Amino acid sequence: GxxxxxxxxxxxxxxxxxxxxxTYTDSSxxxxxWYKQEPGAGLQLLTYIFSNMDMKQDQRLTVLLNKxxxxxxxxxADTQTGDSxxxxxAERVTGGGNKLTFGTGTQLKVEL
Amino acid sequence: GAVxxxxxxxxxxxxxxxxxxxxxxxxxxxxxxxxxxxxxxxxLMLMATSNEGxxxxxxxxxxxxxxxxxxxxxxxxxxxxxSAHPEDSSFYICSxxxxxxxxxxxxxxxxGTRLTVT
Numbered sequence: 001g002x003x004x005x006x007x008x009x010x011x012x013x014x015x016x017x018x019x020x021x022x023t024y025t026d027s028s029x030x031x032x033x034w035y036k037q038e039p040g041a042g043l044q045l046l047t048y049i050f051s052n053m054d055m056k057q058d059q060r061l062t063v064l065l066n067k068x069x070x071x072x073x074x075x076x077a078d079t080q081t082g083d084s085x086x087x088x089x090a091e092r093v094t095g096g097g098n099k100l101t102f103g104t105g106t107q108l109k110v111e112l
Numbered sequence: 113g114a115v116x117x118x119x120x121x122x123x124x125x126x127x128x129x130x131x132x133x134x135x136x137x138x139x140x141x142x143x144x145x146x147x148x149x150x151x152x153x154x155x156l157m158l159m160a161t162s163n164e165g166x167x168x169x170x171x172x173x174x175x176x177x178x179x180x181x182x183x184x185x186x187x188x189x190x191x192x193x194x195s196a197h198p199e200d201s202s203f204y205i206c207s208x209x210x211x212x213x214x215x216x217x218x219x220x221x222x223x224g225t226r227l228t229v230t
Contacts, residue, residue: 042116042222042223045220102156105153
């Protein structure tokens, strides 16, 4: 079955790195995504990783995937106040209409 | 980049009335659109998947007679909440699937519509 979990809240100081974690249960996932949602807004795709990759870096964002442990993480380097938002991981599984299953969301608060 | 718009962004209606929300893909054709519902401080819940020109596929527990979905063209899908009640108050987000090069697909999200039923 599909179950994607995240910790609810993370607080960091401006300039530090943030690491947001996600665990999933469906081993047939093909792509895993990270989305950002600012208050009252829709979802913005930040980055994604294909399931046969271990790591992907895109500017300040680094995604790590441990497929054995079904663990995904998003590292934001040099976190800024504008990074404060809710971050959702999501998985796309083979079959099932290629639907996205979203995690519970992690609220990131960046303090000065 | 691919842009998905929703209209209205915010709507307040009286209990018992119907509300229509539009979702448009502005610069690409979307054969498939998705409708999600998000409760405060919660994740997105997929309500239904609609393919252009055919009936929507609803997720388990979603009343298709209450949430009417029409996907009449490759750039427009509508969600109509019929006989709205206060428990239907929520944030509704649509998403459109775009076909990229090399036959892959990507999903883009609209900005959401805040529905409040009084």
